Amino acid sequence: MRKLGLLCTAASLAAASWMAGATLPEEPLGQEKLSEPDPHRSYIVDMEFDSLVVGRVTVVDPDKMQYLGMVTVGLGAPATLSKDRKILYTADTFYSRGARGQRTDVLTAHDTTTLAPLWEVEIPPKRASNIAERYQLTLIDDDRLALIYNFTPATSVTVVDTQKKAVVGEIDIPGCALNYPAGQRRFASICGDGNLLLVSLDENGKESGRQRLPFFDPNKELLLERAAFKDGVYYFVSYLGRVHAVDLFAEQPKVLEPWSLVSETEAKKNWRPGGWEMLAISPAADRLYALMHADGYQGSHKDPSTNVWVFDLKSHKKVATIESPKPLWSLRATQDEQPLLLGLDIEGGLNVFDARSGQHKGTMEGIAKTAPYLLTH
Amino acid sequence: MRKLGLLCTAASLAAASWMAGATLPEEPLGQEKLSEPDPHRSYIVDMEFDSLVVGRVTVVDPDKMQYLGMVTVGLGAPATLSKDRKILYTADTFYSRGARGQRTDVLTAHDTTTLAPLWEVEIPPKRASNIAERYQLTLIDDDRLALIYNFTPATSVTVVDTQKKAVVGEIDIPGCALNYPAGQRRFASICGDGNLLLVSLDENGKESGRQRLPFFDPNKELLLERAAFKDGVYYFVSYLGRVHAVDLFAEQPKVLEPWSLVSETEAKKNWRPGGWEMLAISPAADRLYALMHADGYQGSHKDPSTNVWVFDLKSHKKVATIESPKPLWSLRATQDEQPLLLGLDIEGGLNVFDARSGQHKGTMEGIAKTAPYLLTH
């Protein structure tokens, strides 16, 4: 090695050398590992729309308002979590030369404590690319089968066996979209004709049957496809705020009686739901949270809002409203007994509320660039 | 295809159908192509430090203050332009899974009118990754040979024949860095011991000789390695503002007499150079432009500044100062007879000045995220 010059050294060293006292010890170089996830740990799916070549999932502790780490993922990748809390799955698209070259799509399993990749399975290069949402990547059969929504623009679902770590099938769902878990080895897709398509799989992940369930009348009202879920029941909402719930985990799936988020008076003021994942449910509180805005209009269904309306899921009554300090775009309620309501705002902040009292506990500002939704265990 | 529902259609259509008058014609879908580059066309090398997986080169017309297009490039890729103005070269690093997986380094040739890739050559996966700067990717031998600086941390230079489109050699430059063109088939590297290392290549791109040229005394003053160039002469500046010029295109390279950017009075106020590419030269105006700040201190050598000092290259006299509306980090003067001085500011703006009069002609705000330098033909 060549000798490197010393700048301004002599005087400083002289000053330091005669000073008495213990010195701080040398420190090893290490790597953090997270504890087992608790039910509040949050995973923010960030598309990084400013460049949109890779994205990231940012992991935070919303109780301590602490940044825990991140994983870099593929172009517009959706994500989901395993029930045992051990794995974060992402459905990634990569190109060999950044934004161009050879396309490779993979299902990637990331360890939720090391935030390192565990394994990947190459999947057909046709997964849907869109503003990412929850039901384009899901798990069924006790997390054994992963379902990935494809759009080419023909629609289908890729089935991956996460134990065999292999693609075991692809199921066409013409005229329908997404893959909502609907029983042990069944999923539902929502269709342009107003039906739900229910597809059953056998042990090998192959289709063993399909049925159509009339769900809504598309000539009367369209449902936003980004639903909330509790105990086998999915809650969809129409542009005008009518809740259409459907029990898909019952042996015989059943559409429930619609009800409305808005009273007649509120409807006159054009209160409507808006945002991206604009619905959330806390099972413990038995509450539905909905992002609502006044003066809605044709096209306001993705507008952010500072108003969260809270509904009792049994009585369908509005029991509270929560005012967010920042306009929110997506909600998530944690699934535990001390639930938090989490809201992503349009400036990239994560707003944390007590889901029962509605109290604003704080905001992690600038935690995301352009995050469409977030996950909790 | 399924029938798609109509929303709010009937009334609008009725209203439209009876209205008279010509309708606007259907428009074809097309793709722009740029004109042949003029000497002012600018290429902003943007590392996108907020994600740092890919970067971009943004192409603008500083006269019309117009955005012309961009190319997506690899991780922290440096760029350079061919003399015939036809090619933008970048030295890219890509990973097969975004930020991880298999590494591939390539020299990519992009067409300056179509902004599409023309060809690439895979290069050894050892190119230097750093805050990108001009002399880590250069061309010699009438653009036939491309030189790419490697740092592993052993230092070397990869030689690519752009006609054969092949790597033709790798030249070790121990203790030295970068590859400044220094004659038809020669380059120089700057060394920690104060020498310049000059390496000559034969027609095949292999080393045919090397010599060392004592250049500066590293125990007295260190030179910033980001130099300006005119007519075979490189102008380096020390931390304290002494200009060390060296003629490297002469058959026998020659170190010129040092001179100072600062007077004794200015030195007392600690006026110093600062920024990234903090020097620029307009050959036509025969002016050196230097980013200067007062109250300099140990460590201020990368501080941005609103002060540009203008020196006559013959007399070494300061002939003007330019005040920038925004603190600048990197300069570039165009190489033509109606020269512009271009300055990248720390908020991602490009500031445009008349290089002769110093007049501020405008600022293209928000044109970059984190751009270390820019190129012109």
Next chain:
Amino acid sequence: MRFLDHMFERSTRLVAARTSRRSALARLGTLLVGGSLLPLLPIDRVARAAEAGKSGDPGDPTACDYWRYCAIDGYLCTCCGGTINTCPPGAEPSAVTWVGTCRNPADGKDYIIAYNDCCGKGACNRCLCNRNESDEPMYRPFANNDINWCLGAKHMSYNCTVARISGVAK
């Protein structure tokens, strides 16, 4: 993919409802997509102004409130080195597209607007605009602006979106 393109366009005839809120929405446009605040950059408004204000085609094609953008979601190619119907240099036009129906305030007619994405490069990141006047859910994809329509190009990577006239909604 041209035949697909043609078929998709014809299969949808959606008319945007226009309300007095359009300008408010235009302002919101920069906020909505992806949920973050990104700047609408006015840099080459002046340069592009010559294109705009054409007789019968009023407005500024680099502004989110331009009439053709009633169902757009993305970066305006007019700010990205392209034009209202051409992709920027090197950005691949995707033939498959979604459409909206927007009313031209000059002639009062409802035009079918094809929002082709330009692809094969990272995002332009200029003039983000999202308007949802005739946007429908993902199970009606050809009226949905959340989808990355680069699927009709060689690469899925998305640069910007054009808004070309593709016919009149008769």
Next chain:
Amino acid sequence: MRFLDHMFERSTRLVAARTSRRSALARLGTLLVGGSLLPLLPIDRVARAAEAGKSGDPGDPTACDYWRYCAIDGYLCTCCGGTINTCPPGAEPSAVTWVGTCRNPADGKDYIIAYNDCCGKGACNRCLCNRNESDEPMYRPFANNDINWCLGAKHMSYNCTVARISGVAK
């Protein structure tokens, strides 16, 4: 690469000059690198404060003016899920490093600080900090903070930087 690491650290003995301008520089720190304005995010300052203010090691390790950061250039791992000497989960520590020599205001001693980069992920993008008190040009690489030191890790992609004590400059 451990032997390299050791060798490189020992080969440099650079002492940072401290001036009254340090706090001004710390403020500038967020502006400098890459030439753009990126926010220094205070989110988990509170959570990390427990680590700071240790006897003999004063200051806030999530703040750019912390004494150990006299020659750092990058995102502070203390804001990114790591600590002052550990990488965030899943981010690979790069053994090869550059060093600075920074004076600890508590004991007046000059410590050799190893700035190891953490790698294999995209940039953390939090708490950007650039201070150049003992930064030297690229031809003196082991005192240069412009280099991506992930070259000692499996991947060159850069996430954040630690600042661990590696000895005393005797």
